[in-house]
Amino acid sequence: MSDILRVPVGLGDRAYDVLVGPGALAAAGPELTRHFPRGRALLVTDRNVAGLHLETVSRQLAELGLRVDPIRVDAGEATKSWAGLEAVVNALLDHQVERSEAVIALGGGVIGDLTGFAAAVTKRGLDFIQIPTTLLAQVDSSVGGKTGINTRHGKNFAGVFHQPRLVIADRDLLTTLPERELRSGYAEIVKAALIGDAPMFDDLEAAGAGVLDGNRLDGAVAAAIAFKARIVAEDEREGGVRALLNLGHTFGHALEAEVPKDAIRHGEAVAVGMALAFAYSAHRGDCSSDDAARVTAHLRAVGLPARIRELNYATWKPARLVARMRDDKKNKDGRITLILARGIGQAFIDPAVDEADLLTFMETQLS
CATH class of the missing domain: 3.40.50.1970 (Rossmann fold)
Structure with missing residues (x-):
């Protein structure tokens, strides 16, 4: 063993x-x-x-x-x-x-x-x-x-x-997974690094597409699981810090809900969602545009989409996406909760996002 x-x-x-x-x-x-x-x-x-x-x-x-x-x-x-x-x-x-x-x-x-x-x-x-x-x-x-x-x-x-x-x-x-499914799964690996492990992201970034190969993949899988295990041990029932594991998911679930069945993969939606979370954080001044650009570049380097327009769908409507986000399980008191970032490895929870500003951002992303 x-x-x-x-x-x-x-x-x-x-x-x-x-x-x-x-x-x-x-x-x-x-x-x-x-x-x-x-x-x-x-x-x-x-x-x-x-x-x-x-x-x-x-x-x-x-x-x-x-x-x-x-x-x-x-x-x-x-x-x-x-x-x-x-x-x-x-x-x-x-x-x-x-x-x-x-x-x-x-x-x-x-x-x-x-x-x-x-x-x-x-x-x-x-x-x-x-x-x-x-x-x-x-x-x-x-x-x-x-x-x-x-x-x-x-x-x-x-x-x-x-x-x-x-x-x-x-x-x-x-071994029987199509390459697209393997890349889709990788989104959840890099998510761990983006939430709270900047050195892990540095390693993944340096490996590029090679991170999906053999023993290197085993190490990345174990590192992502170990990160999640620490979060779960601290907050098993998602009363606090475990919500950080939803980085990219509020955006991603809204994207999934708008497309025909099987048009996109969950990991593809989460990848775009993470890029959006960093882009929105940069838009608000929470993190640097350089960090947002690094996230986008790495996702593309491993073959994942990083922009809404890169997904297999043509008729996105910003208002409908924001409405989908309004129905997310994590929301409280009628306000949209988002997992955002102050930098790579520095995710945080915003429990009351300005919905009008979010809509403006989404309109810009789709313009």
Whole structure:
């Protein structure tokens, strides 16, 4: 296990580790199998991931002495719904799951969020284990305990905090990812540096596109997870500092909400959102235009979009984007909350942004 990086998430009696690197699943051994006293693993995945990874993962788990009973659901955000939650809970009960057994989530963020929520509410709480198959899920949604589904009011408006017992971020599971998906996941890595680790950003900036290669990627993944773990340990339920992890997301979610399905990737929207957050900070005089320009240049260097016009959509309307931001979950007292920056690695929370000024800024960005 010497090649596997171990990142602890310190939450007292709910603490767990994230194993990072190629072969992490095979290396997990007894650390994984102790969560399955009946010798079988109930595993939730979507049909796309099943076609790519289920056979290999089942074989590796069999070598550890576990029989896999898979629960397959449709791929895509539409599965993160009340109907999808009901289907997974019923499938777990059909398999006569016991409270001593953990449930495995094998897939991207949709599967992790859905499975975690289902585990939290089935028989008043089952343990679950994350085996994320996308870079985005490895560095973001698999760590921190946020689970949930989408409602007609927006993404993740129903859910609970339910921490996993183990996260296995195996680089071997990323080999089938299209390059676009890999770059999209990288947005959540650089986000950590932009929030609170300027030296990390310097390293990422120096590596450029090469940061997505091999061992260098493992190190970046572990660093991003370690940063998030520190934030989660300090503020598990997002009552304060954890809100910083939403850098770029208020802008990004508004962009996602305006486009047709699958027109842009979440990480692409977040990348543009982070560039906008720095550009808006510079517009207000909170940070230098040089720092905003560095963020934009680095995102483009790794192949990510950094401006709204670089996204695959043509009919952006500034007022509609601001209206979307007005409906964000982080807002309080009817005011828009944004994560902004005083510089690279110096993010802060503004709980009452001047909406008229924000609209003017968005109009300038789209002019």
